Amino acid sequence: MLSKLRCCFYGSKVRERIAVLLFQHKSKKQQQAESKLSTQKTTKMELGISTFGEVAPDSGAGKAVNAHQRVQELLEEVKLADEVGLDVYSFGEHHRPDFVVSAPEIMMAAAAAITKNIKLSSSVIVLSSADPVRVFQNLATIDLISNGRAEMMAGRGSFTESFPLFGYNLNDYDELFSEKLDLLLKINQQEVISWKGKFRAHLSNQGIYPRPLQSSIPIWLAVGGTPSSAVRAGKLNLPLAIAILGSPPQQFVPFVNLYRESAQKAGHDVSKLQLAISSQFYIAEDSKQAADEFYPSYEKLMNRVGKDRGWSPMSKAQFEYLRNDGPLVVCNVQLAIDKIMQQYEMFHNTRFLAQLVTGATPHHKVLKAIELFGTQVAPVIRKELGVEKPAAVDAI
């Protein structure tokens, strides 16, 4: 059954499968040792939302009515998420007619201007095909607009449309990311830099402006399931974001341990590592209602993406399996609390990101799900974990 399950977005089917195999080939003893490492006490739990802005493409070029409506809805969603006290809201980059966000920083900037406390992030910015100088300037400006609430999740890209669009070769997939991350991290630390690389013009004692309000922009690595990505994040002491979409969450424990081990080996303080777990999410007063309202959006998305990737069509049975025994958080309030807490017990993650899938769900129902998440799910989880609602900005 599992091998037939699908995953998407941050991780390809192949990469998520690697994480699963990594788990299955560990001995009992290794698993116990890893479990110990993974249960180290963390000090915070942020609860937030990520979106890709799915949209029904307009029939042709010209007036983008659907896209317009979707953007307006996204702004309402982030405003509400802020009002109900959620901690973070992130926008994901795609370059396709069926997703409205190709410029996550632009959406983040608009969101920054109409919110007060919520952190604004990207899930993800495809750093491999972006210019780190522009990305940093965008984020620093958003940080100044938001009074220090900007952050970034950087990824190699699960969808590949951005590579030919910006003139990059998929053969350089990892090397591109590695080099651009190196430059971005340097710009984030230094106002004036000199730098040489293979994929971008050299910089010679040049200043990058403006500087952010925070001492630096928090940069997360968002990954699929490739072990070397966990090692990279650990070695670099960077926060890690994992999307668990098509496999049982426990199969990611070795992957998370690999991250923490890599950080420990590199001499970093493991207790300070940040980890985000993201799962597809929709809640309603009643679990069956949640499933019924969510499934049309989910089926549509999975089949549209699956068409490009050679997946068999989504079935109700697969959906029910993923909802009951897999990572999908599509249920009522109490079951959502239980599922997020189960994940926490497994990973001791510092953040849970609810990945909204909303293409065919009426907007007012999506808003209701956000409201329930902020007002009924989040307070219980914070109480159970003894987590103070964190100040919006902890780095100023």
Place this chain on the structure above:
Amino acid sequence: MLSKLRCCFYGSKVRERIAVLLFQHKSKKQQQAESKLSTQKTTKMELGISTFGEVAPDSGAGKAVNAHQRVQELLEEVKLADEVGLDVYSFGEHHRPDFVVSAPEIMMAAAAAITKNIKLSSSVIVLSSADPVRVFQNLATIDLISNGRAEMMAGRGSFTESFPLFGYNLNDYDELFSEKLDLLLKINQQEVISWKGKFRAHLSNQGIYPRPLQSSIPIWLAVGGTPSSAVRAGKLNLPLAIAILGSPPQQFVPFVNLYRESAQKAGHDVSKLQLAISSQFYIAEDSKQAADEFYPSYEKLMNRVGKDRGWSPMSKAQFEYLRNDGPLVVCNVQLAIDKIMQQYEMFHNTRFLAQLVTGATPHHKVLKAIELFGTQVAPVIRKELGVEKPAAVDAI
């Protein structure tokens, strides 16, 4: 005297001087014929503000307190400009520690989210060193956020910091602009395009998303005084923006005529051409007060920029000359009305952009100047010209 005057920003001293020479070498008859062409009736007059976001650099890397304050002030300024009924607000791109806006689209997006009617523009986006695909995606997204209020002024760049920063050669100054403008205009018209050029990766049947709400993004050419720029804008039937900063405005009449002649020769409807005139601007209840409050900001800016460009230091006498007989609109309400109307008589421009210079002026006084512009200057000019306050979006 004139030859010693300075100009900056859109146009270098040299380029503004070319426009002056162009004027001086025309015969009386030519000047009369041109004057006739330049007085063709226009149907609208938009009144707006442009800003570069001057800022006192922070002492070092790290917390950008001055930049933070300046960004917050800019957002207050655009909000007020919208509230007092001004038609357009634009942000200019610079990559220096003394200007806070390196990412105008990010500021436009934030402004879009907190305003209702005002158009959001860039003065300028340095298109020569940008990627037209990203620029279009940014602007289309801003258009969706703002319900169709996004536009762009594209320029070759007067400051040159962006060229080495993004790996471009100043030797390609015009060729870069020309090629990137070509791609941008095509993307603006077509959802899916194929394109080949010298400075950017080819595009082969690729879609650029999202599409804007307006049928296309209004793209203006912002120029200094180079005659070939006027010819290009006219031939392409694009709106033209001229900054008149250091020379008497009438010396730009031949330049504007060259624009209109070029459009006419290319078969375009001259009566529909749009023309923006931009001048440095500050008003107060009393003219002397305006001069006293403006001069410290102006002197600071001109001397800082002039240091890089080899200008002699600004003097009070030069300032008074520019204020009384030159393009500076630094005065009381009535004199501002007179000066803007004189410009209109000369150019029949469709837009006046007040270029705020505010680095050393207290913020509440800048807000007062915006309020006076919107509530006392703009209504009189609209009435005199019989201009209806235009609907914010005329292209939806």
